[in-house]
Amino acid sequence: DLLLDVARVRRDFPILDREVHGKPLVYLDNAATSQTPSQVIEVFEDYYERYNANIHRGLHTLADEATAAYEGTRETVRAFLGAAETREIVFTRGTTEAINLVAGSWGRANLGEGDEVLISRLEHHSNIVPWQLLSAEKGFTLKVIPVDERGVLDQAAYRDLISERTRLVAVNHVSNALGTVNPVADMAKVAHQHGALILVDGAQGAPHQQVDVRELDVDFYAFSGHKVYGPTGVGVLYGRAELLEAMPPWQGGGEMIATVSFDAPTTFAGIPHKFEAGTPAIAEVIALGRALQWVGEIGLPLIGAWEQRLLQHATESVSRIDGLRLIGTAPDKAGVLSFVVEGAHAQDIGLLIDQLGVAIRTGHHCAQPLLASFGVDATCRASFAAYNTPEEVDVFVDGLERVVGMLR
Numbered sequence: 001d002l003l004l005d006v007a008r009v010r011r012d013f014p015i016l017d018r019e020v021h022g023k024p025l026v027y028l029d030n031a032a033t034s035q036t037p038s039q040v041i042e043v044f045e046d047y048y049e050r051y052n053a054n055i056h057r058g059l060h061t062l063a064d065e066a067t068a069a070y071e072g073t074r075e076t077v078r079a080f081l082g083a084a085e086t087r088e089i090v091f092t093r094g095t096t097e098a099i100n101l102v103a104g105s106w107g108r109a110n111l112g113e114g115d116e117v118l119i120s121r122l123e124h125h126s127n128i129v130p131w132q133l134l135s136a137e138k139g140f141t142l143k144v145i146p147v148d149e150r151g152v153l154d155q156a157a158y159r160d161l162i163s164e165r166t167r168l169v170a171v172n173h174v175s176n177a178l179g180t181v182n183p184v185a186d187m188a189k190v191a192h193q194h195g196a197l198i199l200v201d202g203a204q205g206a207p208h209q210q211v212d213v214r215e216l217d218v219d220f221y222a223f224s225g226h227k228v229y230g231p232t233g234v235g236v237l238y239g240r241a242e243l244l245e246a247m248p249p250w251q252g253g254g255e256m257i258a259t260v261s262f263d264a265p266t267t268f269a270g271i272p273h274k275f276e277a278g279t280p281a282i283a284e285v286i287a288l289g290r291a292l293q294w295v296g297e298i299g300l301p302l303i304g305a306w307e308q309r310l311l312q313h314a315t316e317s318v319s320r321i322d323g324l325r326l327i328g329t330a331p332d333k334a335g336v337l338s339f340v341v342e343g344a345h346a347q348d349i350g351l352l353i354d355q356l357g358v359a360i361r362t363g364h365h366c367a368q369p370l371l372a373s374f375g376v377d378a379t380c381r382a383s384f385a386a387y388n389t390p391e392e393v394d395v396f397v398d399g400l401e402r403v404v405g406m407l408r
């Protein structure tokens, strides 16, 4: 039924051949960072061996080639997100920087006392702390949409909390800690009915499902390259053109200006360049483009369906472990399995299972308020990608059973 040829997918990832503590690597920390296919790694060699040059400013051949590849990636990203125009795509260092850009530019210009910003208890710290910092500076009120015991956002509470004072709703597409998929299209509709904008943290959305920012009708969408088979150091902010145009510059410097003078006001470049001060991560941006092509060659619907199969297999398999409690049981979940085990601390499980070659994440997953609502301060988290296999899930669950036996 599933056409994903996982053996073929795995051949693209040299790192999957390595051993850890003498055991084959089983990499299940994909929500933190996905691995990188050789096609993406090769972009770096090609760039630095053939056309390394600063973009936009040069008239020489190398600068032209680098600029064409960099700007060409903007079109790749536009198509990946279903955006209307390439100028709606801003390259950033990652999701964190994209959210800080919206807070620092749109937020600082538009938010003040009497205004409200709605976030949720499901958020990663990167969609909490920028709003807390700005709220302290500008005096607006930050309100939090609660989650239920499954880790599902309480939509009734959302409708109660939102009002004419709400200027922005900022929520993630998919929770990194639990895997909960949020109904962002519905939430966008409600936000717009109240005259609010909606920002979606898509760090965990973009890697697992086809995103269409126009279909979702969201105003801002952010994601990171390193979670979608691309490199670190690069990410994307999508923003609706009219919003980006009205927003003041965020960081100042080269590349983002039209003219600089001491005698007249400095003027700024058009979007998206107004928000890309300084030399960007050129090779990383180009490599991100290759990663998104790689994803497109397999197809996100197929990747998502494969991950669902792994999730289902893992969820069934861990149920045999005594005292294991799943944290996050939303009906609509991406490939994330978060859990705690009675009598075995998450950190100890993580350390011991690493000895078996299995990489999972343990800790608060940058979501301390969320974990607190479940009465825990750490979970173990296994998260899946296109190259994981049911056999790896078995190695993980067998290992988990052994490790838990040792700890109790």
Ligand code: PMP
Binding pocket: 031, 032, 093, 094, 095, 096, 097, 124, 126, 127, 172, 174, 175, 176, 201, 203, 204, 224, 235, 366
């Ligand atoms: N939001 C979510 C939901 C995430 O999972 C992450 C990364 N763990 C981030 C934001 C931050 O992404 P980055 O560290 O790449 O900026």
